[in-house]
Amino acid sequence: MYATVMHGPGDVRYEQVDDPKILKPTDAIIQLSATCICGSDLWPYRGASPIEQPMHMGHEYCGVVVEVGSEVRTVRPGQFVVGSFCLSDNTCPHCRSGFQSSCRQREFMSGAQAPYARVPLADGTLVATEEMPDDAMIPHMLAVSDVLGTGWYGAWAADVREGSTVVVVGDGAVGLLAVLAARQMGAERIIAMSRHETRSQLAREFGATDIVTERGEDGIARILDMTDGIGAESVVEAVGTKEAMQQAMGVCRPGGAIGYVGVPHGVTLDGQDLFFRQQRMLGGPAPVRRFLPDLMDRVLQGRIQPGRVFDLTLPLAQVADGYKAMDERRAIKTLLTVA
Template sequence: MYGAGDVRLVDAPDPVIEQPTDALIRVVRTCVCGSDLWTFADMEPSEQGQAMGHEAVGIVEDAGKDVATVKTGDLVIMPMFTADGSCSFCCEGLTSACRHVGFFGRMGFPGAQAEAIRVPHADANLVRVDAAPDDAIVPSLLTLSDVMATGHHAAIGAEVKRGGKVAVVGDGAVGLCGVIAARRLGAEQIIVLGHHDDRTNLAREFGATDVVSVDGEEAVEQVRLLTGGTGAHSVLECVGTEAATATAVEIARPGGAVSRVGVPHYAGIPAFPTWVKNIRVAGGPTPVRPYIDTLLRDVLDGTIQPGRVFDRTIELAKVADAYQAMARREALKVLLNP
């Protein structure tokens, strides 16, 4: 990415082992994330550009001498953050706050929308999977590197409980994965707020019980009506705009919880409504690596199928078309085939 709207496919040097804890992976599948669209919309021009992409499933091509958990030929999932696995935050399960954290495809860090990538601290980050690179399950495995893990993070932060009433703000890939997560955790009612029929129909297939396709006060009133006048116990805010956050707070019931996982593009959280309703506010960057262990079995046995959020596949050579398709809302989430 060389600036807003300026995505190019370029030749880059092959990655190499730099530390004995590194691994090199050949990317089998990657994708464009909704968060990449913020960069696509407003990145300042850059002469050196930023290698993009933070989601990948790949084959280990080489590993440093200190790597013990993966070997050449293994199919692996790469989390969007790289963490050392040993600092105090990693030990607490908050790998996104690792003291040596790196975010693939951001701030000069290598991107996964590529043929190959170097992964630091391979033992702490890469997850080996017993599957073939051409398995139909690979798209669902790919979601564990970000969007399914993020949907789960939203559900955990919003304290989704068995029998609870849940509202999901946003019908993008993360919102849809939030629906999967809420259903997986036993929510009785799941209301999705979205405007795109194809996406909300998929949300229903994932477990949503109700759809609200309006905005603002009208949306708030509909959610209150659907919840018997009280609002939702748990609200997953999966957009990141000021309007979405305000709606999330308004539709939470007193004593409820709101979890914000959409990349924030606003000044603050409504103070008085959260105070007067005793609402707990959580959320933030997803500690992906621990969640992969939690979710992987359900993906492998078909209990959840988050790979269905991919509604288009494009060759890496046409990656600019993938960005355009998602920016124009012509595609929900584009799978890239290197």
């Protein structure tokens, strides 16, 4: 088959690769209904993460099971499934405590920007629907796999509750979906930091009550001003840069919580500064598997439409253009259709 391989920064190719096959009895092979490009794929694309060998890209996925290994029990060929970008057995102590993204057998999904993909640990990773969803549901189901699940975890880690004041730093797909998550969790005030019109518009539609366009010290001052100098009790950091983390810390009140879901790059925290800020911190790759059944239900019931973050759709063969559009911030997130 043809699939997506990154050979170096800025060098994404749609090229012939081996067909995926069952390697372990716990594997499944799925045919992708659609796939997409993640903001985190831009780290290596931009040279911010090393590329030691050609990388088979893609970790967000939904589709139809075509084959399962001999030990797979919970999914079967013909079923529509969504899985987490973190592969987990869902039985180890960390999984059982709801942190499947720290599963003892954890692997990260790869190779999903392709027509077919191998999903290791299928029983612990995939959730099947009862019926085959309509085509119109596919973008929303696909978004659950990572960006929605990650935004949701960010809001959960930031301890968002009924009536909370929440600040979301980052207007990428994860930040926008953290806004949606905060709204679903009952937040009263949701302040999105965004200076891009299409993104801030979507943030408003997802539930943001306020948009702050200022950044850095000005952005912090603006939000403190809006919150009577108190700051927010919940802050989601959905970027991963030093500047974003500083902004998050600058707007969180003492005793408040920061959920940080952007993979930190070049972020160093001073212990004494962190101590005197007295903010709760919880980050990490999102345990999407914990939230999957609930989030898939919300999508299927039409309560949420997370797939609205896809503002560019391309055929898989044009995946390189999709990376370029996201790198240049012409697109929030690129959906790739599989013929």
